[in-house]
Amino acid sequence: MFGAANLVPANAFTDVTIYSFPKSDLLATTPTASAMTRFPIVGLNSPNSRGFSVQPAVDFGPSDGRAVLLATDGAVTARLRRTNILGAGAAAATLSPTPSTAINTAALSTVPTADQPGNKANLNTGDTRFSSNVVEVGDSLWAVRGTGLDGRAAIRWYEIDEVTNVILQTGTISDLNRSYYFPSIAVNAFGDVLIGASGSSATEFVSTFAFIGVTAGDVTTFGSEILLKAGVDDYERLDGSGRNRWGDYSATVLDPTNRFGFWTFQEFVSGDNDWSVQITNIVVAITGDYNRDGFVDAADYTIWADQFGQTGPAVASDGNNDGVVDAADYTIWADHFGEGTPPPPPISGVNVPEPKALAPVAMVFGCLLRRRRR
Structure with a gap:
């Protein structure tokens, strides 16, 4: 350690x-x-x-x-x-x-302060240093830090080759009105990426957000922001330097019990001049959806049959994550058959509905830790 x-x-x-x-x-x-x-x-x-x-x-x-x-x-x-x-x-x-x-990267801008509703001072959002841990998955290092873009705080993320130190891909997560700051990152063995951060704007109190990235063909694409917990008030606690300092309390980790699950810990304003940490569990795939197309159907059975007997930490159809594809994973597929959102039907042909009701692709659960910053 x-x-x-x-x-x-x-x-x-x-x-x-x-x-x-x-x-x-x-x-x-x-x-x-x-x-x-x-x-x-x-x-x-x-x-x-x-x-x-x-x-x-x-x-x-x-x-x-x-x-x-x-x-x-x-x-x-x-x-x-x-x-x-x-x-x-x-x-x-x-x-x-x-x-x-x-390791040379593209230039970064100074991280600006973040706006919030009301007349209180803007929030100090730190700088371009890493404020959360780096992640190593396979031969890749993943990291996030703050940057500035068009006068707002934003997130710069990296995937770096662990062997050669070459930057494989990088990107910036930003918004036209909202600032994002103090990000953290986690990545699973399937290339799913979760970034958590705080965010605010002139019309939004400091809230917690997440961004889900999916990797295909070595290219990671992030979807729109997910609001996890909305802030409820404005915030001002000036430090000895006159800064309205927002905290570094941001962490995002893998769920040890679900290979498609993440936990993210992010700060939001929970009362007048008071902050708390929102803990959110996010699951990025449906149980039994072995081909990751958002729907549990016969195609997932085919993958299970083709991979039957395979072992390892990242076999797609190892539904119970016990390291081997076996009959138990078939049972998981059968129990969840029909869940998810079916893909659109082909231009010709008939789409036959599956026998089960639909279920959400991502499950989000939250709980709250509340304390005061001293």
């Missing part, structure tokens, strides 16, 4: 520190951190800089002998810095040599 922190004692930045903990030590009967390795990195622009706000990559895949850290360059915001922790699973871990690997 590994992590990183910006150290700012007495409001004065001193260094970025990286930590590595052998996972086996933390899972022992008596957990210990005695074999922790600490790497203090002094100076954002020095030759040994690892970047600012270093973010570890969450990786549920098999170990490849290195753990990836990604950060924005301390001097050039369009440049990323990559560092590897070598031997992270044992004591005496080391860092990859300096200077860290540079």
Whole structure:
């Protein structure tokens, strides 16, 4: 296990520190951190800089002998810095040599403040650093950060080749009227991407939003925004620098019990000058829809039959996610037969309705954690 922190004692930045903990030590009967390795990195622009706000990559895949850290360059915001922790699973871990690997990206604009209804100060939305963890899936790194577009805060996302450090694809999520800020990202083994963020405009209090991306032919396409929780009031709590600071409390993760499920944790305004965290579960596919066309039908049975007996973590027709395609997955298909939205009928021919009622493609459930920022 590994992590990183910006150290700012007495409001004065001193260094970025990286930590590595052998996972086996933390899972022992008596957990210990005695074999922790600490790497203090002094100076954002020095030759040994690892970047600012270093973010570890969450990786549920098999170990490849290195753990990836990604950060924005301390001097050039369009440049990323990559560092590897070598031997992270044992004591005496080391860092990859300096200077860290540079990954050049398209230019970013300064992240502007975000509007909100009323006369209170605009919300400070941070900057272009990574404010949430990076994700590693297969040979790809996925990350999101803030940028500016046409005077509003927006989201820039990346897919980066983990082996070559080449940017495979990138895009910007924005709106003509609304600002989006403090994004976070999660990606499953099927190329489904979920980005969560806060958002507001001159007519909308700070609310929580999500964006679902689907990957086909190595191209990821995001749909329209999904409103998860609407804010109910305006917000103003100025810090010592006079900023109406919005928080960094944004996280998006995979659902450990559903391979097509995600959880996203996002801030919204829950009362006058009060914020809370909305926790939302989003499922991006119907159970039994093995070809992912939005409808459980005979075509999904064909996929199940063709894949019967296959094993692995990302086999399409492994409906119960137990690592093997078997009779239990047929039962799942049969129980959900007819659910979803049928595709449009062909120009010629007859569309025969399936025997079950329709069901929604995505299920969204929410619960609320409420606390005050100090």
